[in-house]
Every structure is written in structure tokens, then in C-alpha cells.
Amino acid sequence: MERQIQRVGMFFLLSFVVLSGAAGYWQAWRGPALAVAPGNPRVLEAERRAQRGPILDRAGRPLVQSEDGRRTTATPITAHVTGYFSYRYGRTGIERANNEVLSGREGVPPLARLLRDLSGAPRRGGTVQLTIDSQLQAVADRALGDVRGAVVVIDVRTGAVLVALSKPYFDTARVDELWPGLSQNEARPLYNRVSQGLYVPGSTFKLVTAAAALDTGLLRPSTQVSDPTGETVIDGFRITDAERPPRPTFDFAHALAWSSNVVFAQVGVQLGEERLRDYAGRFGMGRQIPFELETSPTSVSRTAPMSRILLASTAFGQGELLMSPLQMALVGAAIARDGDVPRPFVVQEVRRPSGAVLARTQPATLGRATTPGTAAQLREMMALAVEEGFGRAAAVPGVRVGGKTGTAQSVPGLPDHSWFVGIAPVERPRLAIVVLKEFSGWGAEEAAPVARQVLERALQAVP
Amino acid sequence: MGTLTPARPAAGAGGVAPRTRWVSSPEGGRAARPVWRWRELGLVLIVLVPLLSGTVLLSAVWGRSLADPRFWPLYGFSALLPLCHFVLLARRFRGSQVLLPLVGSLAGIGLLLITRLAPTLSARQLIWALSGCVVMLAVAVGPWETRLLERYKYTYAAAGIALVALTLVFGIDPNGSGMRLWLGTPALSFQPSEILKVLLVVFFAGYLVDKRELLKAKQLHWGPLRLPPLPYLAPLLAMWGLSLLLLIWQRDLGAALLFFGVFLIMLYVAVGRAWYVLAGVALFLAGGAICYLFFAHVRLRVELWLNPWVDPLGRSYQIAQALYAAGSGGLWGVGLGQGYPLYVPAVYTDFPFMALAEEGGLASALALLLLYALLVGCGLQIALRARLPFDRLLATGLTAVLGLQTLVIVGGNLKVIPLTGVTLPFVSYGGSSLLANFLIVGILLRLSHEEAARPLALPAASP
Numbered sequence: 070m071e072r073q074i075q076r077v078g079m080f081f082l083l084s085f086v087v088l089s090g091a092a093g094y095w096q097a098w099r100g101p102a103l104a105v106a107p108g109n110p111r112v113l114e115a116e117r118r119a120q121r122g123p124i125l126d127r128a129g130r131p132l133v134q135s136e137d138g139r140r141t142t143a144t145p146i147t148a149h150v151t152g153y154f155s156y157r158y159g160r161t162g163i164e165r166a167n168n169e170v171l172s173g174r175e176g177v178p179p180l181a182r183l184l185r186d187l188s189g190a191p192r193r194g195g196t197v198q199l200t201i202d203s204q205l206q207a208v209a210d211r212a213l214g215d216v217r218g219a220v221v222v223i224d225v226r227t228g229a230v231l232v233a234l235s236k237p238y239f240d241t242a243r244v245d246e247l248w249p250g251l252s253q254n255e256a257r258p259l260y261n262r263v264s265q266g267l268y269v270p271g272s273t274f275k276l277v278t279a280a281a282a283l284d285t286g287l288l289r290p291s292t293q294v295s296d297p298t299g300e301t302v303i304d305g306f307r308i309t310d311a312e313r314p315p316r317p318t319f320d321f322a323h324a325l326a327w328s329s330n331v332v333f334a335q336v337g338v339q340l341g342e343e344r345l346r347d348y349a350g351r352f353g354m355g356r357q358i359p360f361e362l363e364t365s366p367t368s369v370s371r372t373a374p375m376s377r378i379l380l381a382s383t384a385f386g387q388g389e390l391l392m393s394p395l396q397m398a399l400v401g402a403a404i405a406r407d408g409d410v411p412r413p414f415v416v417q418e419v420r421r422p423s424g425a426v427l428a429r430t431q432p433a434t435l436g437r438a439t440t441p442g443t444a445a446q447l448r449e450m451m452a453l454a455v456e457e458g459f460g461r462a463a464a465v466p467g468v469r470v471g472g473k474t475g476t477a478q479s480v481p482g483l484p485d486h487s488w489f490v491g492i493a494p495v496e497r498p499r500l501a502i503v504v505l506k507e508f509s510g511w512g513a514e515e516a517a518p519v520a521r522q523v524l525e526r527a528l529q530a531v532p
Numbered sequence: 533m534g535t536l537t538p539a540r541p542a543a544g545a546g547g548v549a550p551r552t553r554w555v556s557s558p559e560g561g562r563a564a565r566p567v568w569r570w571r572e573l574g575l576v577l578i579v580l581v582p583l584l585s586g587t588v589l590l591s592a593v594w595g596r597s598l599a600d601p602r603f604w605p606l607y608g609f610s611a612l613l614p615l616c617h618f619v620l621l622a623r624r625f626r627g628s629q630v631l632l633p634l635v636g637s638l639a640g641i642g643l644l645l646i647t648r649l650a651p652t653l654s655a656r657q658l659i660w661a662l663s664g665c666v667v668m669l670a671v672a673v674g675p676w677e678t679r680l681l682e683r684y685k686y687t688y689a690a691a692g693i694a695l696v697a698l699t700l701v702f703g704i705d706p707n708g709s710g711m712r713l714w715l716g717t718p719a720l721s722f723q724p725s726e727i728l729k730v731l732l733v734v735f736f737a738g739y740l741v742d743k744r745e746l747l748k749a750k751q752l753h754w755g756p757l758r759l760p761p762l763p764y765l766a767p768l769l770a771m772w773g774l775s776l777l778l779l780i781w782q783r784d785l786g787a788a789l790l791f792f793g794v795f796l797i798m799l800y801v802a803v804g805r806a807w808y809v810l811a812g813v814a815l816f817l818a819g820g821a822i823c824y825l826f827f828a829h830v831r832l833r834v835e836l837w838l839n840p841w842v843d844p845l846g847r848s849y850q851i852a853q854a855l856y857a858a859g860s861g862g863l864w865g866v867g868l869g870q871g872y873p874l875y876v877p878a879v880y881t882d883f884p885f886m887a888l889a890e891e892g893g894l895a896s897a898l899a900l901l902l903l904y905a906l907l908v909g910c911g912l913q914i915a916l917r918a919r920l921p922f923d924r925l926l927a928t929g930l931t932a933v934l935g936l937q938t939l940v941i942v943g944g945n946l947k948v949i950p951l952t953g954v955t956l957p958f959v960s961y962g963g964s965s966l967l968a969n970f971l972i973v974g975i976l977l978r979l980s981h982e983e984a985a986r987p988l989a990l991p992a993a994s995p
Contacts (some may be wrong), residue, residue: 095858103856
């Protein structure tokens with residue numbers, strides 16, 4: 070009997086060894102994979118438990134915060150800047166660009182991280198403070214009205230983006246429930262019109278053509294040009310002005326103010342493709358703009374070499390041009406700061422969970438587009454356009470505002486897209502602004518008044 | 533070894549057995565110096581360390597005061613253990629000093645886990661543990677004799693069969709497990725199979741001691757096989773039938789496996805022929821195969837066992853979640869109170885091992901297995917030290933119940949064998965199971981005490 074009992078003991082011992090092996094298999098060998106397996110609810114729990122950091126506007130007002138593991142939004146108008154954070158649909162905007170800091174995976178000192186992991190305390194994320202002024206953005210939202218479009222305001226001295234409004238917007242906190250409607254809506258609310266929207270720029274592009282013509286010495290602002298009939302023919306194609314200039318001959322500065330397609334078509338042909346492309350590229354077109362948010366690259370023309378008529382239409386803003394409001398704002402900003410293109414940014418500062426500053430964005434330049442002299446001439450020409458030309462609706466009492474309107478063909482049968490790009494004050498510019506209203510008609514009537522309302526407030530807000 | 537068979541006074545042979553004086557009348561030795569149990573006291577105090585530090589940990593993680601009512605059951609149990617020690621001391625108990633600390637640590641871990649997993653149930657579990665300890669102490673030091681177990685073996689067998697019959701007819705399913713394995717009212721019910729396992733072991737021990745010589749000696753030669761006389765095969769077949777009945781009618785695979793396995797172990801120890809074990813295993817496998825072929829629920833169990841990832845959100849949700857839990861625990865665990873074991877359905881009855889594996893890691897899982905291995909070792913040691921065959925067989929059988937039940941449930945948890953619904957001894961939530969297991973430990977303590985108290989000079993006459 071003794072030996073049998075001993076063998077029973079051996080059986081149990083072996084069985085416990087087998088069970089220990091099985092425990093080791095599941096916990097040590099398969100453990101790391103099981104811990105992060107998609108079906109393991111702990112993956113989601115860890116994300117939920119983590120206190121994701123807030124996103125603040127430039128004044129420290131919270132735009133997005135975390136409450137009980139959910140994102141809450143103060144306002145939908147900054148949706149495209151903050152972006153959304155969803156377990157199902159991923160991340161966009163700042164939620165994507167600064168995810169590591171917001172989630173607390175980065176920006177935590179090694180010792181604090183070790184203590185946190187040992188104690189099992191939930192991750193706390195850092196803070197991202199934006200350059201966006203949410204009150205100014207709200208002004209822009211009201212001014213733009215209930216249309217699709219975008220408003221960008223840049224502090225030209227730094228490149229800080231003060232307003233980046235894209236409409237229609239949505240509540241990013243409810244993206245999971247709203248998703249079917251958002252993703253299939255033909256108005257494409259998920260997409261950030263400011264940096265991802267690509268539009269024909271219309272007459273606003275004449276600034277680039279003018280910059281090339283002045284900078285290469287082809288023309289001066291005082292050079293006399295003529296456009297007596299409001300139309301011309303190039304290679305059999307008829308080119309017309311939207312509105313015939315009031316005088317048959319005038320100087321080049323008035324050609325911009327009155328937005329003469331006829332003059333700019335001829336200027337484009339004289340400049341030639343190479344110089345036009347060169348200057349567009351100097352302003353940043355054709356490459357990826359370095360920016361925290363998603364951007365789409367703009368382009369001058371896919372066709373190379375361009376035909377004369379394509380070159381002519383490109384010069385006054387049609388052709389195959391694809392322009393984003395952000396890129397257009399950089400054109401304005403470059404003119405405002407003596408030809409130097411600023412690098413745009415929306416993140417002012419990133420802070421650790423403790424509040425200590427982790428990184429502060431330093432202003433930078435993307436390169437030089439024109440000489441300071443050319444930029445000064447362009448500023449005066451933009452001022453003229455607001456004082457005497459189509460940009461009159463953008464005038465702000467007591468401040469010299471420079472600007473250029475644009476009316477761009479959209480879809481056949483629908484109203485045009487309406488553009489305005491402006492700078493203020495002309496003498497010592499602080500701000501560059503771009504307004505884009507989709508399918509709304511004439512730039513002078515639609516976009517320019519919006520710019521005025523925003524500039525009025527922005528000039529007070531940004532000393 | 534079957535040769536060591538001490539003579540035992542014939543039951544009811546008129547003369548009082550010499551050892552009964554030692555057992556049931558401890559006052560006889562009161563003049564002697566007290567039997568200190570320093571080892572037991574030391575071990576009990578050591579057991580309290582993890583129990584109370586676990587309580588402190590939970591209070592820290594939950595942010596609740598240590599005086600919170602939900603921790604009271606743990607304090608109650610911490611007082612209960614030393615109390616048990618002093619009762620044994622006062623009753624001049626001379627048996628194993630390791631058994632009480634072992635089951636105390638297991639029941640303590642169980643109570644800690646239940647406090648963590650289902651705080652509302654811990655008070656009930658403490659009451660059951662308290663009742664269990666009373667039963668254990670009454671059996672260990674109360675005025676009775678183990679001979680009574682041997683003498684009335686058929687009564688116990690009848691009682692056991694009556695229990696099974698009652699459950700078959702009147703069984704209820706108070707907690708919606710889909711199996712009618714309980715007797716009583718939904719408010720107060722007990723699981724007869726828990727009592728049945730003790731009754732069956734007592735009966736087997738008595739029966740096999742009676743018949744072992746016959747089972748061993750007479751053999752029918754049938755080709756190369758040596759069969760025992762057919763009437764004596766009856767218990768084997770009857771037990772097989774009972775197991776299959778449990779399996780088919782009650783769908784209680786765990787109990788079937790447990791009863792049959794314990795029976796085989798006892799048969800092997802009594803008769804000493806491995807042949808019986810092999811035949812028994814073959815019978816069980818054959819029965820299992822037949823069930824697999826003819827019963828959908830058995831087939832489902834096996835299929836989910838072979839591939840739990842085939843339907844992890846549906847039928848295999850429980851086992852998949854349990855494996856996620858264990859895997860997430862890794863080597864050292866996520867910390868008590870800091871994991872998500874409650875994703876595993878019925879975790880505190882069916883998967884406490886996996887909850888410990890998640891929060892305490894592989895280290896704790898192996899430690900728990902070690903405790904069970906020590907418990908089995910301790911029980912088998914008591915069996916080896918016992919000199920009477922009935923005592924030996926009884927101790928082996930009772931130990932095998934605890935050991936096999938642990939193997940079956942932990943093996944099921946770790947996907948080594950198909951999952952069954954038996955409880956993890958002393959750890960799972962459940963009153964019937966706790967009571968029955970404390971009863972088993974009480975009998976083991978009694979056996980070790982009787983052995984220690986028996987005069988060494990007892991003649992060991994060989995037949």
C-alpha cells in the first residue's frame with residue numbers, strides 16, 4: 070500500500086508540474102501577445118483609464134478635455150484643428166499629431182513613468198496649447214455664416230495660426246455615433262478645408278503672378294498697361310474680365326485692383342512657365358507645407374510644358390491651379406513680412422502632465438519668395454485694391470487693409486467659390502487673412518465682408 | 533505495501549479498543565505537560581502576513597479606509613485562524629501542524645479574492661468558512677471515533693445514492709448555470725455532490741478494505757488478461773455507471789471526472805494493480821467518446837476546449853476572457869485590485885485561479901499551485917503514517933478528492949482539459965464546497981491525531 074500511495078503522490082506531483090507549465094505557457098510565453106490581443110478588453114480599459122490631456126486655445130481656454138475616459142468638447146468650431154479621438158475611427162488633427170504627449174506615453178520623465186507603471190496608476194497625458202484664438206474663431210464662424218468654407222488668420226510676425234475655421238464642422242466628441250452621417254455626407258464635414266481643401270484660387274492668384282512680374286523686373290506698379298475692351302484672344306481662346314476696368318489704360322497697380330484678366334493673361338505669357346512656376350514654388354506651392362495638421366499639396370499645373378492659353382489662364386488664377394486656404398494665407402503672410410514665407414503652426418506649447426513646459430514652437434521660415442522691395446510694392450497694390458478696387462468691402466475704419474478678391478469657377482451650373490486674401494495693417498502688417506466661401510458667388514461681395522468683420526476683431530485681439 | 537497490516541480490534545468484539553482512550557478522552561492525559569504547537573502557530577502567523585498586506589493593498593487601490601465594512605470579513609478570518617490553533621491546543625491535539633496553516637492560507641486567499649471580486653459576497657463566505665472551521669474542529673477533536681466511518685459504510689453509501697436520486701428528481705438551478713445540481717430553495721441551497729464526494733470516499737475506503745484481499749487474490753485467466761472474479765468488478769462498473777449518469781443527466785463533467793478518478797486512485801491503492809487504473813481510464817475514455825458522439829453539449833465542451841478562439845465573443849467567451857486575464861497578468865501580475873478579472877463570467881466561482889493569475893501574475897499562480905501540492909503531500913503523508921488500512925485508504929481518498937478537484941478545475945482554467953464546473957477547493961466562492969472541504973481536512977486532522985496519539989508499541993502483527 071505504501072508504494073501505491075507514493076505513486077499517487079508522484080502522479081499529483083507530475084500533474085502539478087504540468088499545470089505549472091500550462092500557467093507558464095499562458096502567462097509567460099503567450100502572455101505578452103494575449104495582453105495586447107484585439108479581443109482583450111483590457112486594451113480598451115487602459116486607454117479609457119488613461120487621463121488624456123487637454124487641448125487649450127492660446128488664452129488657455131480648454132477646447133477638448135477628458136472626463137471619465139471620454140473626450141468632451143467646448144465648441145465644435147475648432148473640430149478640424151483638434152481633430153477627433155476615437156477607438157473605432159482613429160485620430161486626426163492635434164489628437165493625431167500630438168497623440169504621444171496627450172496620451173501620456175511621452176513627455177513623462179523616466180522616473181515618474183517607472184513609478185506610474187509600478188503602482189499601476191493610470192497614465193495622465195500632457196497638455197497641448199494651441200495658437201488658435203477660440204473667440205476670434207467664433208467671430209469668423211458667425212461672419213462666414215451658414216455656408217461651406219474656410220477662414221484662416223495668421224499672425225505674420227511668427228506664423229502662428231490664430232483662426233483655422235473649416236465649415237461644416239461637427240462635434241468631435243460624438244464622432245462614433247455621428248460617423249455614418251459624417252463619412253457619407255457630400256459636404257465632406259470630416260475634411261479640413263483650411264489645409265486639405267484644394268480650390269481654384271481665381272484672382273487671388275494674381276498676387277503670385279504680380280510678385281513674379283515685379284520681382285523679375287518685368288513690370289513696375291506704375292507701368293502703364295491697357296485693357297480697353299475687357300477681353301482678348303490668345304491662341305483662339307477668348308479671355309474676358311469679370312468686369313471691364315473703368316479706364317482703357319491704367320498702371321499695373323490698378324490692373325491688380327480692378328482684377329484685369331486681360332492684363333494678367335498677357336503678363337503670364339511674357340513671364341513664361343518657368344518663372345511663374347518658380348515663384349509659385351517660392352511661396353510654397355507644389356510641396357507639402359510643414360504643418361501639424363493634415364495638408365494636401367497645392368499645385369500650379371499637372372500639364373508640363375503648359376500651352377500659352379493654359380499659362381495665360383494660370384496667371385489670372387484659373388487653369389489647373391489647386392490652392393488651399395492655408396497656402397493662400399502664406400502668400401499673404403509672405404507679402405506682409407517683406408517676402409519671407411513663415412512656417413505656419415497651431416501648437417504653441419506642449420506641457421508635461423506636471424505643467425512644466427516640454428516644448429514651445431519657435432517661429433521659423435520656409436524661405437524667401439520675393440525681395441522686401443517687391444513685397445512693399447505688393448502691399449501698396451493690395452491696399453489700392455481695397456481702397457479703389459473690388460476689395461472695398463474689406464475696409465476697416467481707421468486701419469489700412471490690403472487685400473485681393475477672387476472668384477473661382479466651381480462646378481458647372483453652381484455658383485463660384487468666393488475668395489479673399491488680405492493683410493493688415495498695411496504699414497506694419499500683423500495679420501494675414503484668407504476667407505473662402507464655397508458656391509457663394511463674387512469674392513468682392515461674399516468673402517471680402519467676412520474678412521472685414523474678422524479683421525476688425527482680430528486687430529483688437531492681436532496688438 | 534500490503535504487508536503492513538496491523539491488527540485491529542474487531543469492531544464490536546466486546547472489549548474497548550485500547551486506542552479509543554487516547555482519542556476521545558483527552559482528559560486522561562491532562563496531568564502531562566501541554567502539547568505546544570509552535571510550528572503551527574508560527575505558520576498561522578506567517579499566513580496572516582499576505583492576507584493582511586493584501587487587505588492594505590486593496591484599501592489603497594480602492595481608496596477606502598481600512599475600517600471599511602467590506603474588509604471586516606478578512607479581519608474576522610484573520611482572527612479565526614489563530615482561534616482554530618488555540619482550540620487544537622486546548623484539546624491537546626497532537627496531529628499535523630501543517631494542515632491548518634495550509635488550508636488557512638488557501639481559504640484566506642479565497643476570501644481575499646472574493647473580497648476583491650465580489651465584496652458583497654465576502655461576508656457570506658466568511659460565515660461559511662466559520663461553519664467549516666467549526667465542522668473541521670469538531671471532527672478533528674470531537675468525542676467520536678473514525679471506526680464509526682468504517683462500520684457504517686453502507687449507510688453512507690445509501691445516503692449518497694439517496695442524495696443523487698434526490699438531486700436527479702428535485703434538483704434546482706438557483707444561479708442560472710443551466711445545471712440542476714443543487715438541493716433546497718433558491719435562497720438556501722447546497723450542492724449534494726460536495727457532500728457526496730466525502731460519503732463516497734468513506735464508503736470506498738470501507739468497502740475496499742473489506743474486499744481488497746478478494747479483489748487481489750482471485751483472478752480469472754482469460755487469454756493474456758487476468759480478470760478478477762466478476763462480482764467484484766461490480767463496484768468498478770457501478771462507479772463507471774454513476775459517473776456516466778452524472779455526465780449525461782446532470783451534465784456535470786467535473787463531478788464525473790472527480791468521482792471516477794478518486795475511485796480509481798483508491799482502487800489502485802487498495803488492490804495495488806495498475807491494471808485496474810488502466811482499465812478504468814479506458815472505460816472512462818470510452819464513455820466520454822460515446823458521450824461526445826451522442827450528446828451535443830459534451831461535443832460543444834470539447835470543441836470549445838480544442839479551439840476557444842473560434843467564437844470568442846459567443847460560446848467560448850468565458851474561456852477566452854479567462855486566458856486574456858491570465859495572459860495580461862504576465863510574470864508578476866498587474867497588482868491586486870488593478871486588473872479586470874470581472875470580464876470573466878462567474879470568475880469567483882469558476883475562475884478564481886485566473887483572477888489570481890491576472891492580478892498576482894505567474895508568480896502567484898505558481899505559489900497557489902505549490903500550496904495545493906503541499907496540501908496533497910501533507911494528506912498523503914498522513915496516509916503513509918497511518919497504520920490501519922482503512923485509515924490509509926481514507927486519507928488517500930480524501931486527499932485525492934482535494935488534489936483531483938484542484939487538477940480538474942485548474943486544468944480546465946488553463947485549457948489543459950475541457951472546462952468543468954467544479955470549485956477550486958477553499959478558494960472558490962460557495963458554501964457547500966467550503967463546508968465539505970473543511971470536513972475533509974477535519975477527518976485528515978483526526979487521522980493524523982489518532983496516529984500520533986496511538987502508543988508506538990502497538991503490535992504490528994503480520995498475518
